[in-house]
């Protein structure tokens with residue numbers, strides 16, 4: 001195919017491609033579109049949310065169609081969805097996303113860490129704030145147990161570096177046993193300190209690992225922090241789903257959009273015969289999501305490597321970055337960031353009323 005015909009095909013494919021992330025094509029979301037035509041064809045795009053993984057797959061099919069290697073080079077220009085003013089360098093954060101669960105032990109922290117790395121793999125700058133005062137497990141999961149933050153200016157704490165993630169946790173500052181007895185005001189003032197007195201670098205997303213449950217502490221945190229949106233992690237078990245519904249209701253109460261549900265431990269694949277068993281029930285997350293007017297962002301298996309890697313302080317997505325599980329985490333991470341833009345950003349072609357309501361409430 002000659003050069004003009006190739007370029008035409010690329011432009012047409014990028015305009016017409018449709019998926020959950022790109023309901024109206026890729027090109028109408030890109031702020032820039034240029035092509036370098038050489039030994040390989042490089043397409044440069046500037047996108048409003050991380051989507052490198054999906055566009056890599058598109059590049060593979062374009063390469064086949066053109067019989068020439070095609071690379072899609074994505075730069076990110078991520079906007080702040082919810083305007084807010086925080087003290088100090090918390091202002092460096094574009095979007096805060098709360099990761100919550102109704103029930104404890106469903107894998108919220110493990111999922112938060114893997115999703116944070118997944119967003120990084122997709123090209124975003126990411127931080128993680130562990131607000132789980134009942135059991136701050138992020139230090140262990142990032143391999144930072146027993147480390148303490150330092151301060152350059154005696155005022156702001158420098159976040160710890162968890163393999164590229166800017167991380168702050170209640171667990172860095174106090175003994176686990178001390179934190180668990182905190183009640184409302186103490187917990188929320190400690191939390192404010194963590195958010196506002198940390199020297200955050202420029203971040204596209206800060207993921208907050210919320211304490212499990214839907215009580216006063218969770219409600220206060222969701223209210224006090226300028227959270228752009230939330231994600232609920234659940235298992236498909238009835239008892240977890242009932243609590244996850246309460247989580248949706250809690251965020252509705254404080255007008256924080258729920259981007260969707262992540263179903264963790266959805267199924268187990270037998271290592272020997274490949275049989276898929278639904279240990280905690282089947283399709284519960286999907287039913288619960290549609291009942292609550294939200295969506296299922298993705299499902300993750302019950303898998304020994306996820307557990308082992310979390311215990312060893314290195315997320316599974318890092319130890320096996322090209323495996324099936326890593327692909328699933330990356331897909332969910334893209335879904336989260338994409339839905340944040342599509343549902344909440346004013347510049348999105350699909351902006352619903354909800355973002356207008358949020359702007360008024362500021």
Ligand SMILES: Nc1ncnc2c1ncn2[C@@H]1O[C@H](COP(=O)(O)OP(=O)(O)OP(=O)(O)O)[C@@H](O)[C@H]1O
Pocket residue numbers: 101103104105106107108109110111132135137211212264265300301302303304306307308310311
């Ligand atoms: N998909 C998974 N496959 C296997 N093990 C998992 C998976 N997700 C989480 N786990 C394991 O389940 C346990 C609980 O996970 P985690 O601490 O992330 O849950 P949590 O919901 O944050 O708990 P808490 O309510 O205490 O905050 C951990 O041992 C973790 O390694």
